[in-house]
Amino acid sequence: MSNYHEVVKDLDSYLSARVPLIGVHSIEQTRALRLIKQVATDPRRANQAFWIYTRALGLRDLRTGTPALDDHSLTGALDFAAQRFSARAQATVVFVDPDDLSDDNTASRHVAELARLAEANSGSVVILTDTPLWNGLERLGMSVTLDLPDAAEMYEAIFDFLRDHHGVVPIDWSEQDARRAAEFLVGVPEGTAINVMATLVTKGAVEKADVQRLAAFKDKHFGALAGLERVRLGPGDTEIGGLTSLRAWLRRKQRLMTADLRGTRLRAPRGVLLVGVPGCGKSLSAKAISTVWELPLYRLDLAAIMGMYVGQSEARLREALDTADRLAPCILWIDEIEKGLAGQDDSTGVSRRLIGQFLFWLQESQHRVFVVATSNDVRSLPPELLRKGRFDELFFVDLPDGDDRQEIIDMYYRRYVDQEPPAELLDKLVGLSEGFAGSDIQAALHEVGEQVFLNGPESLRPDFVIDTFTNTYPLSRTNPEQIAEIQAWGRDRAVPAGRVAARASADTGPQRRRVVVFGD
Structure with a gap:
């Protein structure tokens, strides 16, 4: 009801x-x-x-x-x-x-x-x-x-409005489009929603593309809020190399995120926690999800949440999460979540209260807010955040293997050099990039792109590209102890985000590994 x-x-x-x-x-x-x-x-x-x-x-x-x-x-x-x-x-x-x-x-x-x-x-x-x-x-x-209209009531208001304008202007919305529009408009007053619909009618037609424009309207309606900011995405944010298992899992969750779950006991996906080696695509994944799912991306800045007065941090987090609910459906990105919710050395108890508040919202919110939380130092996170059922899944993002590095090198070579990498050169770069994170590969090929821009395409020589990779020192070489420690934690406690078969074949012990089982 x-x-x-x-x-x-x-x-x-x-x-x-x-x-x-x-x-x-x-x-x-x-x-x-x-x-x-x-x-x-x-x-x-x-x-x-x-x-x-x-x-x-x-x-x-x-x-x-x-x-x-x-x-x-x-x-x-x-x-x-x-x-x-x-x-x-x-x-x-x-x-x-x-x-x-x-x-x-x-x-x-x-x-x-x-x-x-x-x-x-x-x-x-x-x-x-x-x-x-x-x-x-x-x-x-x-x-x-009297709260603001929920999705069902908003759909009734939109349906009545569209029915009143049938024959007045062309309306290209199906029932599914109207329901998705209702979900976009949840969080605004009914009168404001009707004004938005009237604005669409004044264009002379209500088109399918107008559904997606409703997300931009909500940005204007709610404005800026301390701790919550809209992330504007560029054309390169749709591409991500490797992370095969994670990408397959997300495709399945996308279907649930947009499905009509009325009449079932299922709820929309809550989110994913990505842990692992720095520079391997955790933050980029949040942007890619937003782009592929065609949902707005908002970043929750936990540093901006913290206040100097008693209760101020909790009030700010509550306001930010309430606003995220009103902005639904959307992607909520919490980068390096351990920096705001670790709380191991917090004598004030603020971090513990923030954790409790965040977990309660994550468990009870009925709005379609998909949380993408990332962490480089998962050991500092409270155990209750890692318990199964908090997030839909916990993925470990490791250094890319050879196949993933080939995909990443090919992607960035085309982006910065504007051509396909020669097959022989690609094979050499895959070998030279052993131990590279995705960000290391991107940095090396960005330098190659600078060379092409400054001196022209004819200046590009295979030996320059090889020297650039040779002179790149990734974190796995400068701080191997840190990487080994992260890998030791994640490889037997989380689902591998990369190719499952390739990772399993590299293991040399009897340790058990969780894998994602797909039904399609």
């Missing part, structure tokens, strides 16, 4: 019980008023009187809109309500965004007195506001909160 229908049910119960003061909290005044009117016009309440007060129109009959008072002031409306509560039973008066009622002031005490008067004669005062009510008022009755 959607929040809208839950609020309808609760408000109906409160009015039937003649609760003297009912708070309706919502930032969507028009939608909340539609809800209140829906409950008030129930045939069971045909003999009950309903009035509504707004600043612009004053006091009116809720059902017919007929003015009830010439005086448009709030004071006049409060006096009118007091008279009606004294003169008749079961009267209801709705006040829309009255004066500040968030603390103990004259207006709050006036409304409290009015609620007590209503209680004496089975009346009800309904306060529609987007701010909290003074606790002295809350104690006099009950309250409901």
